[in-house]
Amino acid sequence: DAGITQSPRHKVTETGTPVTLRCHQTENHRYMYWYRQDPGHGLRLIHYSYGVKDTDKGEVSDGYSVSRSKTEDFLLTLESATSSQTSVYFCAISSGVPNQPQHFGDGTRLSIL
Amino acid sequence: SQQGEEDPQALSIQEGENATMNCSYKTSINNLQWYRQNSGRGLVHLILIRSNEREKHSGRLRVTLDTSKKSSSLLITASRAADTASYFCATDVISSGSARQLTFGSGTQLTVLP
Numbered sequence: 001d002a003g004i005t006q007s008p009r010h011k012v013t014e015t016g017t018p019v020t021l022r023c024h025q026t027e028n029h030r031y032m033y034w035y036r037q038d039p040g041h042g043l044r045l046i047h048y049s050y051g052v053k054d055t056d057k058g059e060v061s062d063g064y065s066v067s068r069s070k071t072e073d074f075l076l077t078l079e080s081a082t083s084s085q086t087s088v089y090f091c092a093i094s095s096g097v098p099n100q101p102q103h104f105g106d107g108t109r110l111s112i113l
Numbered sequence: 114s115q116q117g118e119e120d121p122q123a124l125s126i127q128e129g130e131n132a133t134m135n136c137s138y139k140t141s142i143n144n145l146q147w148y149r150q151n152s153g154r155g156l157v158h159l160i161l162i163r164s165n166e167r168e169k170h171s172g173r174l175r176v177t178l179d180t181s182k183k184s185s186s187l188l189i190t191a192s193r194a195a196d197t198a199s200y201f202c203a204t205d206v207i208s209s210g211s212a213r214q215l216t217f218g219s220g221t222q223l224t225v226l227p
Contacts, residue, residue, distance in 0.1 A: 004155075031213060042201060042217040043156070058214070090155055094213055099144050099163055099205075102215060104155035 003027055004105040006091050012111045019078040021108050023091030025071075031094045032074040033058075033102065034066060036087040043090060049074055050096070081112045118218050119202055125224040132189040134221040136202030137182075143205040145178055145185050146215065150199045159187075159200075192225045199223070 003026030013019055023032060031050055035043040035058075045058030047066040055066050063085060065077045078085055088109050092102040120135045136145070144163045148156040162169045162178045162185065169176045175188040189196055199222050203215040 033214075035217075040219055042219040043203075044217075045214060048214065092156075096213055098213070099161060100213075101146055101148075101158035101161055102213075103158065104148075106153075106155045 004091060004093055004103060006089075006105040006108050008108060009106070010109045012113065013081055014113055015082060016080050019081050019110065019112075021076045021089055021091075021110070023074045023076070023105060025074075025091075025093045027093060027095075027103070028071060029093040030071075030096045031102075032068065033092040033094075034064070034074065034076045035090045035092065036060065036085075037090060037107070038087050046076065046089075081110075083112050086110060086112045119200070119221045121221060122219070123222045123224075125226065126192055128192060128194055128225055128227050130192055132192050132196070132223055132225070134187045134200055134202075134223070136185045136187070136218055138185075138202075138204045139183065140204075140206055142180075145176075146203045146205065147174075147176060147185075147187050148201045148203060148217075150201065150220070152198075156201065189223075192223075194225050194227045197223060197225045 005024045007022045033048040034046040037043050044060045046064050049055045049068040067075045088107045090107045091105040094102045118137050146161045147159045150156045160171045160176050162176050173190045178185045199220045201217050201220045203217045
């Protein structure tokens with residue numbers, strides 16, 4: 001299995017609080033991605049990174065920010081969490097080589113009350 | 114809107130039977146990928162088919178791709194209870210950027226009854 005660790009695995013917090021999720025990889029892959037998964041929607045891309053300090057928005061980026069200060073770490077921050085951000089968040093990595101798959105972490109289940 | 118849409122949304126079969134799931138998409142693609150997700154876990158890559166390929170096999174999996182119809186199918190033969198999971202198709206869309214982005218469908222929930 002690809003070396004991807006997401007932390008925390010579960011978190012419950014209150015509306016209005018800041019939340020940071022961490023994705024750590026040991027594969028030295030260039031690309032890292034944050035998705036959210038909600039019933040009936042599959043996975044939707046929030047933000048992605050194509051290198052240290054290089055990030056871009058995905059389909060559902062509003063309310064989220066990201067940072068990548070090291071190749072191995074990609075942080076997702078909810079500056080002021082809302083109940084609509086209750087979801088399961090997945091990190092993925094890829095080498096960027098054409099026709100290669102992405103590899104996923106086991107997810108963080110985030111509940112915002 | 115979703116680039117890939119799976120059909121059916123849910124499928125229940127007996128162990129030993131074959132399971133077929135379909136995926137339709139809207140724009141030109143580099144490749145199409147199938148992933149499996151067990152309950153409470155992340156997605157696991159199953160198979161990737163390139164836009165210039167029509168069929169690909171991996172063990173009990175067979176994937177077809179019809180770019181003229183913008184559709185793909187995943188066949189799991191001789192299903193087992195352990196195949197119970199959600200299955201997602203994902204399209205790698207031709208774009209001008211260098212980042213490889215996937216767009217996922219909403220998945221098919223497969224239940225294999227012992």
